[in-house]
Amino acid sequence: MTYKEIYEESIEQPEKFWAEQADAIEWYNKPETILSKDENGYPLWYKDGELNICYLALDKHIQDGCGDQVAFIYDSPVTQTVKKYTFSEVKTEVAKLAGGMQSLGLKKGDTAIIYMPMIPQTAFAMLACARIGVIHSVVFGGFAPHELAIRIDDCKPRAIITASSGIEVDRLIAYKPLVDQAIELASHRPKKVIVFNRKLGARIPFKKYDVDYDALVYGSEETPCVPVNSNHPLYILYTSGTTGKPKGIVRDTGGYAVALKFSMKYIYNVKEGETFWAASDMGWAVGHSYILYAPLLNRNTTIIFEGKPIKTPDASTFWRIISEHKVGTMFTAPTAIRAIKKEDPDGTFIKQYDLSCLKNQFLAGERCDNATLEWYQQHIPIPVIDHWWQTESGWPMIANSLGIEKMPVKFGSATKAVCGYDIRIFNENGDELSANEEGLVVIKLPLPPGNMLGIWENEARFKASYFSKFDGYYLSGDGGYKDEDGYIFITGRTDDVINVAGHRLSTAEMEEVVASHRFVAECAVIGIQDDLKGQIPLALVVTKLDIAIEHYQLEQEIIKLIRQQIGAVTSLRNVVIVTRLPKTRSGKTLRKLLRNIADGAEFQIPSTIDDESIVEEIITALKKYKIGINNI
Numbered sequence: 001m002t003y004k005e006i007y008e009e010s011i012e013q014p015e016k017f018w019a020e021q022a023d024a025i026e027w028y029n030k031p032e033t034i035l036s037k038d039e040n041g042y043p044l045w046y047k048d049g050e051l052n053i054c055y056l057a058l059d060k061h062i063q064d065g066c067g068d069q070v071a072f073i074y075d076s077p078v079t080q081t082v083k084k085y086t087f088s089e090v091k092t093e094v095a096k097l098a099g100g101m102q103s104l105g106l107k108k109g110d111t112a113i114i115y116m117p118m119i120p121q122t123a124f125a126m127l128a129c130a131r132i133g134v135i136h137s138v139v140f141g142g143f144a145p146h147e148l149a150i151r152i153d154d155c156k157p158r159a160i161i162t163a164s165s166g167i168e169v170d171r172l173i174a175y176k177p178l179v180d181q182a183i184e185l186a187s188h189r190p191k192k193v194i195v196f197n198r199k200l201g202a203r204i205p206f207k208k209y210d211v212d213y214d215a216l217v218y219g220s221e222e223t224p225c226v227p228v229n230s231n232h233p234l235y236i237l238y239t240s241g242t243t244g245k246p247k248g249i250v251r252d253t254g255g256y257a258v259a260l261k262f263s264m265k266y267i268y269n270v271k272e273g274e275t276f277w278a279a280s281d282m283g284w285a286v287g288h289s290y291i292l293y294a295p296l297l298n299r300n301t302t303i304i305f306e307g308k309p310i311k312t313p314d315a316s317t318f319w320r321i322i323s324e325h326k327v328g329t330m331f332t333a334p335t336a337i338r339a340i341k342k343e344d345p346d347g348t349f350i351k352q353y354d355l356s357c358l359k360n361q362f363l364a365g366e367r368c369d370n371a372t373l374e375w376y377q378q379h380i381p382i383p384v385i386d387h388w389w390q391t392e393s394g395w396p397m398i399a400n401s402l403g404i405e406k407m408p409v410k411f412g413s414a415t416k417a418v419c420g421y422d423i424r425i426f427n428e429n430g431d432e433l434s435a436n437e438e439g440l441v442v443i444k445l446p447l448p449p450g451n452m453l454g455i456w457e458n459e460a461r462f463k464a465s466y467f468s469k470f471d472g473y474y475l476s477g478d479g480g481y482k483d484e485d486g487y488i489f490i491t492g493r494t495d496d497v498i499n500v501a502g503h504r505l506s507t508a509e510m511e512e513v514v515a516s517h518r519f520v521a522e523c524a525v526i527g528i529q530d531d532l533k534g535q536i537p538l539a540l541v542v543t544k545l546d547i548a549i550e551h552y553q554l555e556q557e558i559i560k561l562i563r564q565q566i567g568a569v570t571s572l573r574n575v576v577i578v579t580r581l582p583k584t585r586s587g588k589t590l591r592k593l594l595r596n597i598a599d600g601a602e603f604q605i606p607s608t609i610d611d612e613s614i615v616e617e618i619i620t621a622l623k624k625y626k627i628g629i630n631n632i
């Protein structure tokens with residue numbers, strides 16, 4: 001069947017389509033109700049199905065006689081370690097850890113936060129939670145204690161699972177003191193903190209709530225998988241929104257398992273037994289879906305990479321891993337390729353490795369620029385597939401579905417809607433736009449299986465964020481257009497969320513922190529273009545009257561504050577002092593105007609502006625600090 005036939009069937013007969021796909025996984029109780037609605041009218045998939053995703057990821061493959069296949073390859077250039085774990089080995093450790101967690105009182109429906117670096121124990125912890133129906137919430141290690149505390153107070157974990165340290169290139173980052181600090185800052189008190197000691201010399205302050213990971217596993221019996229309902233939350237994953245507080249995206253179990261299995265076959269075109277590598281972090285949606293669950297569900301070997309595309313030790317690392325571990329399909333963010341391209345523009349390292357095993361390269365996490373795509377294609381002549389999805393969706397929404405039909409690539413487009421996604425382009429009034437007209441990217445309900453169930457304990461925010469603007473449609477927050485062939489081009493966020501090196505961050509959250517500086521009267525944080533990271537934040541601040549502080553000192557203090565409160569991952573490097581911010585007559589800061597000025601894009605001064613002369617002041621300030629592109 002062609003893409004057009006399969007796609008149309010998925011849209012016209014969603015129940016039939018997804019009932020067939022549900023047969024690709026094993027259920028304890030096969031669902032009879034395929035599509036229904038919850039009490040708020042939001043679509044639910046496989047309401048009466050029962051399964052366990054840890055069973056599907058591990059036990060099933062052992063029962064099928066594949067226990068000796070390698071499940072994980074842990075490749076850590078920062079500790080110079082390569083270690084392989086078979087499905088049987090992983091299952092034993094996970095089942096014992098799960099048993100240990102039960103002995104600590106954790107049970108189905110409890111929540112547990114996982115704050116760990118890129119090591120196998122992170123995956124074991126996630127799978128152990130899934131095994132006993134504990135809802136995990138992995139927090140990216142680059143977030144500071146304050147951010148961790150916000151998540152502790154929101155999802156109220158019974159336990160936190162952490163490790164003694166992470167390694168950032170050559171810096172040892174002690175995690176345990178950060179966890180202790182976060183618990184101090186939070187109102188909620190987790191009962192236990194399970195600590196995996198990596199024995200790398202990091203300080204591990206002892207607290208009464210601590211439990212040693214190794215001792216827990218060693219002293220526990222293996223525990224079987226606990227069946228859960230299809231809509232039992234598998235995890236909560238926080239993502240940035242337009243307000244300061246992150247949104248706890250809740251993922252179901254059954255729909256997610258079906259969607260991931262479907263994606264491995266029909267989008268990524270990956271066969272069971274092959275090696276699949278998503279070079280991301282377990283703390284992001286890519287990590288959950290494509291380092292852990294999808295490859296394991298599909299019985300693929302997956303790589304846990306503790307390193308960076310450059311500097312660990314150099315720009316050859318990706319190519320070494322691909323050739324050494326025979327990676328068939330790879331997934332990374334464009335920013336990683338840009339970093340490699342900058343270090344090795346002629347692709348000298350690429351020529352040193354046999355990359356004949358690599359069939360396809362997928363890119364996502366941020367908009368991919370043509371120069372990066374072309375460079376990759378020139379040096380590694382395999383299909384380079386840009387695809388688009390979000391934390392909310394959990395799996396791709398726009399892609400070149402290679403397992404169905406490979407379509408020609410158009411630069412700048414992630415190709416066409418994936419099966420199940422009825423994607424439209426609307427204007428502000430909810431009218432559908434014609435080909436090549438840019439507008440808001442929306443998706444007609446029902447979203448297919450695997451998409452978020454809601455925002456953790458916040459139905460009102462769930463509705464307001466995604467469904468209140470256009471009744472019956474999911475508002476993605478991205479802008480874009482469709483061409484006459486149905487190819488979709490995503491042009492970027494339409495709100496104040498920015499994407500820094502593939503990390504989705506909220507400028508509103510950064511503004512709250514910048515505004516808390518004792519000398520700042522008011523501020524605006526905007527995302528501006530950056531050659532390497534795609535976007536970086538820029539803070540424009542108005543200082544309080546009669547404040548005598550050197551620009552450099554204020555900048556350093558604000559940068560430090562942001563790193564302490566949110567984390568280094570924000571990459572805030574520049575603070576510009578301005579006398580006023582451009583506002584509408586009703587007092588709203590004109591952030592889009594600021595962005596356009598800084599990016600050197602064409603801009604029109606909105607008629608609602610309070611005082612036009614501020615524009616000149618901003619241009620002068622940006623010139624003074626040499627910030628911005630092109631025309632500054």
Ligand SMILES: CCC(=O)SCCNC(=O)CCNC(=O)[C@H](O)C(C)(C)COP(=O)(O)OP(=O)(O)OC[C@H]1O[C@@H](n2cnc3c(N)ncnc32)[C@H](O)[C@@H]1OP(=O)(O)O
Pocket residue numbers: 140141142143166168173279280281284285286287308309332333335336339364365366388389390391500501502503504533567568569570571
């Ligand atoms: C499709 C659905 C989705 O969008 S899911 C999200 C997909 N996004 C991704 O996969 C992210 C892709 N990006 C990356 O993997 C990294 O940015 C790559 C390309 C590897 C570059 O890493 P790096 O050189 O560290 O730059 P960065 O901008 O990520 O980091 C900025 C500063 O933050 C720090 N940082 C980063 N990670 C951690 C961590 N786990 N623990 C502690 N600190 C961390 C970095 O060290 C860096 O710090 P500094 O500013 O140099 O002091």
